[in-house]
Amino acid sequence: MLTFYETIKNLNWEKTTLSINQKTKRDVQIALNKENISLEDFKALLSPAAQPFLEIMAQKARIATQKRYGKIIQFYIPLYLSNECSNHCIYCGFNHNNPIERKTLNDDEIMDEISVIKSMGYDNVLLLTGEYPRVAGIDYIENAVKLCRPHFSTINLEVYPMKIEEYKRLIVAGANSVYVYQETYCEKNYKYFHPKGMKSNYQYRLETPERLSQAGIHRVGLGSLIGLNDWRTEMFFLASHLRFMTHYYWKTKYGVSFPRIRPAEGEFKPAFNMTDKDFAQTIWAFRILDNDVEIAMSTRETPELRNHFISLGITSISAGSKTDPGGYCKPDVELEQFHISDNRSVTEMEKMVRMQGYDVIFKDWDKILN
Secondary structure (H helix, E strand, O other): OOOOOHHHHOHHHHHHHHHHHOOOOHHHHHOOOOOOOOOOHHHHHHHHHHHHHHHHHHHHHHHHHHHHHOEEEEEOOOOEEEEEOOOOOOOOOOOOOOOOOEEEEOHHHEEEHHHHHHHHHOEEEEOOOOHHHHHHHHHHHHHHHHOOOOOOEEEEEOOOOOOOHHHHHHHOOOOOOOOOOEEEEHHEEEEEEOOOOHHHOOOHOOHHHHHHHHHHOOEEEEOOOOOOHHHHHHHHHHHHHHHHHHOOOOEEEEEHHHHEEEOOOOOOOOOOOOHHHHHHHHHHHHHHOOOOEEEOOOOOOOOOHHOOOOOOOOEEEEEOOOOOOOOOOOOOOOOOOOOOOOOOHHHHHHHHHHHHOOOOEEOOOHHHHH
């Protein structure tokens, strides 16, 4: 079977950027009048020419989201198991070279974190680690999933890319979803941002969603980190990846996320800026492209922006998050992956969502919708 890596080798980054920027208002109007859009139409919705049509895009996104998901927002919460990492990603607070304290939770500490998260009302959890298999490898992650299994109906992972056989072990242990972000789809620049470590292998990381689907995972999360390259081109490649996966691996559910770079240890400065208006355009373009895909928004974004988007295309939002190992019991900013923007409690977030006429769920989408 053709892989996505083989597919995008035919896509030129610079030519794609030029093609997006050359889209006209007429191209945008044609796309907005279609019930099912193509990737070429998606370029138009990402383009500068679409900016006068943002209100129309917002309304189409709202209608499509409510038709598929109703007036419901899913809350999710990350549980950082370890900040130890062998990678040298120049934008990340967990960079192997950064002089931060390293910590990997033991079983008792994991159980303590579970207890606090359960007290917030959560029935699903996202487990995260740095990429350091020698310390937090398959055995450690499998054990963490088993510790969580009695307490959560859904267990999601954001960990280092693995082999099919290893993913099968995690599925048997109780993992429902795995999120793996390519960070940037620009292969030419990828090595600059990921000079050393496991993550420096562009192709192996890119083909991870395919291995996950082949292993039989229920849901795969795709995404790019905004700020490393031109956001419009990045989002087109992400959309191309989503279309490839939904075509060849249609039994798998999918989610997308496009986190913007936040301040972290190392003080990396992004070269490309995505404004709030650009961020909105991206969310609405993805919702119009795929009515079924889950779209998540994390605490990287400001309270004001998160409030505004409850009814405008997203399906999941984090609340009460900590990005340091052990952060729910013993917060320590020195251990954080990045500084969050929205520090509101789960109670405050839930109140805000309900005031907009939306309900909140703390479980997995499919368990509710099916």
